[in-house]
Amino acid sequence: MSQGNSQSSNVKTTGHVWDGDLQELNNPLPAWWLWAFYVTIIFSVVYWVAYPAWPLGKGFTTGIATITYKNDKGVEKTTHWSTRALLMKDLQDAREKQKPYFDKVAATPYEEIAKNPELSNFVASAGKVLFSDNCAACHQSGGQGKMAFAPNLTDDDWIYGGTHDKIQASITNGRHGIMPAKGGADLNESEIESLANYVLSLSGETMDAAKVKAGDELFHGKGSCVACHGADAKGNKDIGSANLTDKIWLWADVPGAGSADKKVAAVKEVISSGLNKGVMPAQNGRLSADQIKLLTVYVHDVLGGGR
Template sequence: MSTDSNSKVQGSKGSKQAVQTTGHAWDGDIQEFNNPLPTWWVWAFYATIVFAVIYWVLYPAWPIGRDYTKGVMNDIEYTDASGKTVTRHWNTRSLLDKEMVQAKAEQKKYLDQLAAASIEEIAKDDEKSNFAYSMAKVLFADNCAACHQPGGAGVVGSYPNLADDDWLWGGSFKDIKTTITNGRNGYMPSFKAALSSEKIDDVAEYVLSLSKHKTDAAKTARGKAIFNGQEGGCYYCHTKAGTGMVSMGSANLTDSIWTLADVPSADTLEAKKAAVKQVIMNGVNRKMPVWKERLTDTQIKILAFYVHQLGGGK
């Protein structure tokens, strides 16, 4: 490759213009070459200056004390939530406000459809359920995930798992909606004072036998008597079969799901029993807050749809 750097000077272009200097000389002989810029570049530079001046006039630009120049002919107009027409000078905040108003209007089309439909209708319709799903996912993360966890798995001992098929207060659309709307009070009395330590131990043995754990026969029999008798009175709420009652929110003790005593993760029967005994001794007092004051009816409706499908619904 022999690109001759001198060719430019000798060539047809350069022949008329020899290399120039600025004419300044320092220390006698140090001179500065004058390497001129292309015309288009210079004009592009002037164009940016013109652009800047136009920009200053049209948009907020110069600070003046605590104020600033607002620019002219840049009004942003929109109708706010109360139906008032708002006119503001251009800035990114008013632009955002305007876009939020427009986005809300766009969203309203779908929200109106959801408001008019029942949960069953939403579940049947692909478009509606997809919209409800993605919207409720955000609502769930904002409002419910703090306790029930982002995936709805809850925390054993504190907050029920919503992703399984066990529902303390019922798993129908209607039940879930009621739960969210009005909240729930989960209560079980403490038996520390009423029952002796041995008796609590027996009851725990019996409770574990309900979910097919291998337990001591004698202790289980004693525990059963207390559970189903007046002494313990556990069957008032948990029923004689131990299956619990949806109307009371009392737990089903016969299945594999534990919301308070962490039986599944305990290794030995002793440890499982200790977990159950803790609950019997201390009782339960947990609260699901009321949401109707904070969420709209439609929001509660789609949340119920979302929660219902987390575990496959019932």
């Protein structure tokens, strides 16, 4: 709006006048703005037709755009566009790009993979993703494991063996470690106390000498511990019995115990109750042989564990 007397004669008006001289000017929107507005309308209509857009009873308009991909079973499937279908297509494309490298890893002996910079880089990147998706939930993102739950994969203490072949077997077939409970009918409270003192002494802990001596006799006699852990207490990798002479603990939180009494209590609990929770699920039904080999190399060569 503007006063008619002050308005330039070059500006058109709509012809509407109020109070004798108050006129309505005709200032149209710029052409570029109008065309941009029209384009957004046209784009919206095209989008509504092409992609899922409007609720329709219990369903929705699916649009005419489609995506073709192969599902987990390798069957080609064509469906209307959706973010899930797009993800499946992207994953398929990624697998196809990675397949030549997986094939190279599968065809290359373990000892040669580390000597090939191209394959080593692929193992480091693709292996990290596989490990995060399938292993990190138990072994943690860096493979450091968790006390009384999952072993550390970054050290050289592997109760089933840490060579490439042993690691591959563990991933493929899984593991189920069992230690029989010794409490109750097998050993009384005093005997378990002595046995715990002896076990702790094996890894360098200073314990009660009399109890250590009694525990030594129990370990090699009535307790039948040598049957699994061996006369030298260094374990047996064929059956997954732990080496008791090192300072590495998984099921008894000795490193976290603040006193000798608490260390003894932690070991006593394992001896008395036994173990039936050292379970690692087999991955041969979830992962392909190529993926398992890649994970094996990643754990051994990249995380640094296993010898």
